[in-house]
Amino acid sequence: xxxxxxxxxxxxxxxxxxxxxxxxxxxxxxxxxxxxxxxxxxxxxxxxxxxxxxxxxxxxxxxxxxxxxxxxxxxxxxxxxxxxxxxxxxxxxxxxxxxxxxxxxxxxxxxxxxxxxxxxxxxxxxxxxxxxxxxxxxxxxxxxxxxxxxxxxxxxxxxxxxxxxxxxxxxxxxxxxxxxxxxxxxxxxxxxxxxxxxxxxxxxxxxxxxxxxxxxxxxxxxxxxxxxxxxxxxxxxxxxxxxxxxxxxxxxxxxxxxxxxxxxxxxxxxxxxxxxxxxxxxxxxxxxxxxxxxxxxxxxxxxxxxxxxxxxxxxxxxxxxxxxxxxxxxxxxxxxxxxxxxxxxxxxxxxxxxxxxxxxxxxxxxxxxxxxxxxxxxxxxxxxxxxxxxxxxxxxxxxxxxxxxxxxxxxxxxxxxxxxxxxxxxxxxxxxxxxxxxxxxxxxxxxxxxxxxxxxxxxxxxxxxxxxxxxxxxxxxxxxxxxxxxxxxxxxxxxxxxxxxxxxxxxxxxxxxxxxxxxxxx
Amino acid sequence: xxxxxxxxxxxxxxxxxxxxxxxxxxxxxxxxxxxxxxxxxxxxxxxxxxxxxxxxxxxxxxxxxxxxxxxxxxxxxxxxxxxxxxxxxxxxxxxxxxxxxxxxxxxxxxxxxxxxxxxxxxxxxxxxxxxxxxxxxxxxxxxxxxxxxxxxxxxxxxxxxxxxxxxxxxxxxxxxxxxxxxxxxxxxxxxxxxxxxxxxxxxxxxxxxxxxxxxxxxxxxxxxxxxxxxxxxxxxxxxxxxxxxxxxxxxxxxxxxxxxxxxxxxxxxxxxxxx
Numbered sequence: 026x027x028x029x030x031x032x033x034x035x036x037x038x039x040x041x042x043x044x045x046x047x048x049x050x051x052x053x054x055x056x057x058x059x060x061x062x063x064x065x066x067x068x069x070x071x072x073x074x075x076x077x078x079x080x081x082x083x084x085x086x087x088x089x090x091x092x093x094x095x096x097x098x099x100x101x102x103x104x105x106x107x108x109x110x111x112x113x114x115x116x117x118x119x120x121x122x123x124x125x126x127x128x129x130x131x132x133x134x135x136x137x138x139x140x141x142x143x144x145x146x147x148x149x150x151x152x153x154x155x156x157x158x159x160x161x162x163x164x165x166x167x168x169x170x171x172x173x174x175x176x177x178x179x180x181x182x183x184x185x186x187x188x189x190x191x192x193x194x195x196x197x198x199x200x201x202x203x204x205x206x207x208x209x210x211x212x213x214x215x216x217x218x219x220x221x222x223x224x225x226x227x228x229x230x231x232x233x234x235x236x237x238x239x240x241x242x243x244x245x246x247x248x249x250x251x252x253x254x255x256x257x258x259x260x261x262x263x264x265x266x267x268x269x270x271x272x273x274x275x276x277x278x279x280x281x282x283x284x285x286x287x288x289x290x291x292x293x294x295x296x297x298x299x300x301x302x303x304x305x306x307x308x309x310x311x312x313x314x315x316x317x318x319x320x321x322x323x324x325x326x327x328x329x330x331x332x333x334x335x336x337x338x339x340x341x342x343x344x345x346x347x348x349x350x351x352x353x354x355x356x357x358x359x360x361x362x363x364x365x366x367x368x369x370x371x372x373x374x375x376x377x378x379x380x381x382x383x384x385x386x387x388x389x390x391x392x393x394x395x396x397x398x399x400x401x402x403x404x405x406x407x408x409x410x411x412x413x414x415x416x417x418x419x420x421x422x423x424x425x426x427x428x429x430x431x432x433x434x435x436x437x438x439x440x441x442x443x444x445x446x447x448x449x450x451x452x453x454x455x456x457x458x459x460x461x462x463x464x465x466x467x468x469x470x471x472x473x474x475x476x477x478x479x480x481x482x483x484x485x486x487x488x489x490x491x492x493x494x495x496x497x498x499x500x501x502x503x504x505x506x507x508x509x510x511x512x513x514x515x516x517x518x519x520x521x522x523x524x525x526x527x528x529x530x531x532x533x534x535x536x537x538x539x540x541x542x543x544x545x546x547x
Numbered sequence: 548x549x550x551x552x553x554x555x556x557x558x559x560x561x562x563x564x565x566x567x568x569x570x571x572x573x574x575x576x577x578x579x580x581x582x583x584x585x586x587x588x589x590x591x592x593x594x595x596x597x598x599x600x601x602x603x604x605x606x607x608x609x610x611x612x613x614x615x616x617x618x619x620x621x622x623x624x625x626x627x628x629x630x631x632x633x634x635x636x637x638x639x640x641x642x643x644x645x646x647x648x649x650x651x652x653x654x655x656x657x658x659x660x661x662x663x664x665x666x667x668x669x670x671x672x673x674x675x676x677x678x679x680x681x682x683x684x685x686x687x688x689x690x691x692x693x694x695x696x697x698x699x700x701x702x703x704x705x706x707x708x709x710x711x712x713x714x715x716x717x718x719x720x721x722x723x724x725x726x727x728x729x730x731x732x733x734x735x736x737x738x739x740x741x742x743x744x745x746x747x748x749x750x751x752x753x754x755x756x757x758x759x760x761x762x763x764x765x766x767x768x769x770x771x772x773x774x775x776x777x778x779x780x781x782x783x784x785x786x787x788x789x790x791x792x793x794x795x796x797x798x799x800x801x802x803x804x805x806x807x808x809x810x811x812x813x814x815x816x817x818x819x820x821x822x
Contacts, residue, residue, distance in 0.1 A: 059777060060665070076653060086605075105681065152731050169821070183709070183712055210784075239767075281555065289712075295712070297712070297714060297717060298717060298721075315658045316658070318658055319658040319659075319660065320679070326676045326677060326678040326687065327643035327646075327647065327676075328639065328640060328643060328686075329642060329678060330681045332678065332682075333678070335680060335681070336680055337680075364707075366707075366708060370753065392567060394738075398600070398603055400596070407819065432575065440706065441682060442624065442683050442704055442705075442706045443616075443624075444602075446591075446614045446616070446624060446626065446704070447593035447596035447597040447600060447612060447614065447629075448609075449597045449598075449600070449601050449602055449606070449609050449612055449628050449635070449700070449789075450604075450606065451678055451685070452685070452704065454682075455680075455682050455683055455685075455704065456678055456679065456680030456681075456683060456685065457680050457681065457682055457683055458680075458681065458682045459680070459682025459683050459707035460706070460707055460708075461680070477578075482624060492681060492682070493681070494680075494681035495681055496679065496681065497707060497708050497709055499708075499709035499710075500683060500684055500705040500706065500707060500708060500709050500710075500724070500725055501623065501658075501679070501684040501685075501703075501705035501724055502660075502677070502684075502686070502724060502725055502726040502729060503677040503679035503684035503685070503686065503705075504679045504684035504705060505724070506679060506681065507679045507680075507681075507684075511644065530681070
């Protein structure tokens with residue numbers, strides 16, 4: 026007798042994400058034989074079995090309505106160092122007496138440690154073809170609780186120029202000592218979540234440093250573990266607790282977290298250097314202190330000026346800097362600030378905001394004087410005059426003497442690393458400010474020499490630029506030290522020395538009238 | 548005939564210009580040392596601009612300052628400055644560095660990247676003169692060639708963001724962001740540049756050919772091979788560049804200029820007589 030299958034809607038068919046394991050009942054033996062087509066898994070080097078090299082298939086029938094399970098049985102196993110894919114295997118339930126395989130039951134099919142769940146329609150002809158894998162959806166830094174500001178995946182992988190992001194691998198620090206905290210969002214069926222464990226290991230290591238049972242998303246699986254010393258790179262993994270010891274073992278790992286698209290900021294495919302994709306750099310307290318102490322002295326470069334002073338202020342958490350004429354406090358900074366590379370260096374609230382301060386360098390201070398003598402400003406003056414030469418000629422045509430015209434406000438991007446590369450010693454402007462957008466107003470005193478040429482006698486230019494003071498872990502080993510202090514700010518700094526806090530800087534400039542003596546041609 | 552009279556002085560002038568801006572280490576050599584594609588590297592003579600800045604800051608000027616960079620952010624900018632002894636490794640810097648190293652010796656737990664450098668007899672200085680800031684970071688080493696009245700400074704600059712990935716330069720890009728990698732590159736550069744200086748100052752001055760020359764790889768003298776076991780260095784072509792021998796150029800080029808002027812005068816006279 027053919028019975029009507031229970032009206033349980035099957036999961037939405039979708040392409041399996043973890044390889045492909047499909048089952049079909051054999052039309053010639055629909056009740057008792059299933060075929061499994063096992064395709065090459067993606068995201069795994071191989072299917073690792075309990076004994077490292079091979080596949081084992083376990084089936085656990087459980088009641089559709091109550092979830093009550095029967096005993097799990099290993100019904101098949103294959104061993105060998107190199108498995109060939111795809112594999113077409115079949116199993117006869119008749120060979121395993123005692124299994125309940127009626128329509129009241131679903132089956133949990135375990136391939137190695139990967140759990141695939143499907144409706145096993147025992148009286149029909151097909152086993153549910155699209156099998157539902159569990160997956161790690163998000164990994165969130167839980168360095169300080171109550172926010173989801175520092176997390177993976179990121180919108181893209183590596184930075185192809187520009188400023189800020191991506192924070193991948195994600196930089197974070199321990200809460201205290203070497204104790205690190207992560208929050209993981211798991212896509213896992215509630216029925217099997219108690220057997221799925223989430224863990225973390227150092228990249229390249231087989232030691233699971235900590236694990237915990239998964240909680241289906243939108244809940245968070247909170248993972249606490251002891252990080253290794255220094256600033257190592259870690260990965261989040263998950264798998265089926267096959268030996269039921271309530272801990273994830275390396276041999277049980279079936280999933281390694283990887284969600285970020287393999288593309289760069291311009292959308293181009295990234296095919297190399299994918300080893301750090303969706304990994305986590307964790308800075309422990311000893312490393313934080315060591316890096317901070319190095320920064321205290323302005324790195325190891327003696328005789329630096331304001332760049333060293335600002336660095337020391339960052340390392341000490343000081344709100345005063347030599348040359349900074351004022352400090353403005355209470356300025357909001359958000360974790361999504363476009364030039365913030367790593368979402369660390371602040372104690373983010375639930376909306377990913379914190380307040381910080383800004384060092385203002387007034388006109389006449391050393392940074393301002395340096396800027397006024399910089400190639401950057403020379404280039405801006407030339408560029409702005411050239412952009413407005415038509416207006417200047419119109420304004421000055423027929424006028425005697427040296428007429429003055431105030432040109433429209435300008436806004437120009439500049440990278441001090443490039444514009445001031447001719448500095449013999451420490452390029453203070455570059456180290457202190459980096460890439461900024463310079464705004465200002467230019468007044469020009471000039472005369473028209475002919476319908477296409479003007480002579481600019483003097484100029485008067487003033488304005489400002491702002492910057493966010495933060496570090497990129499990947500921008501040289503010295504910047505790495507800065508980034509690690511920044512990473513530790515939220516949890517490892519003290520109230521007396523809130524080291525590593527990101528802050529703003531603002532440089533004001535006003536040259537007054539000064540000679541230029543240059544011709545410009547339309 | 549007329550064309551010849553103008554071509555020769557023009558050729559001399561062009562060659563003189565090229566010689567005057569020849570960098571202390573060739574792009575090809577730097578590319579070889581770093582493992583970065585030579586075709587993407589460019590070098591710029593920033594001596595005049597650097598000295599202008601130094602003068603404004605009342606700091607010693609240098610003899611040459613060259614900047615090696617790429618246009619696409621895939622290379623950490625390398626600057627090579629050469630000055631008279633004491634102008635780059637200043638007495639003040641020397642005192643401060645010694646103080647830091649002495650303090651570090653007393654407190655082994657204190658992290659210090661600064662280290663004394665000895666690249667052979669008469670080539671001493673400091674490495675690990677690192678610095679960072681919100682705008683980027685730098686690694687700097689400076690040595691004095693005590694027997695040649697020269698200081699050499701190599702600086703590697705990083706922007707505020709990581710290098711833009713470049714296929715084929717993976718090894719370079721992974722190495723340069725580590726202390727070990729950047730130190731190794733700087734020391735190799737220092738060795739090549741110091742060898743070039745030694746070669747140019749010890750070689751008897753000769754009137755240079757009017758044609759550009761590139762000599763066969765020079766073997767560093769025995770007292771200038773502190774890293775002789777480094778196969779990369781051993782195979783590095785070392786041009787006998789006169790670029791750093793500024794004083795030598797000063798003694799030779801007046802003769803060349805004189806010769807050019809003489810040719811022009813003779814040419815003018817011949818032309819006048821024909822007319």
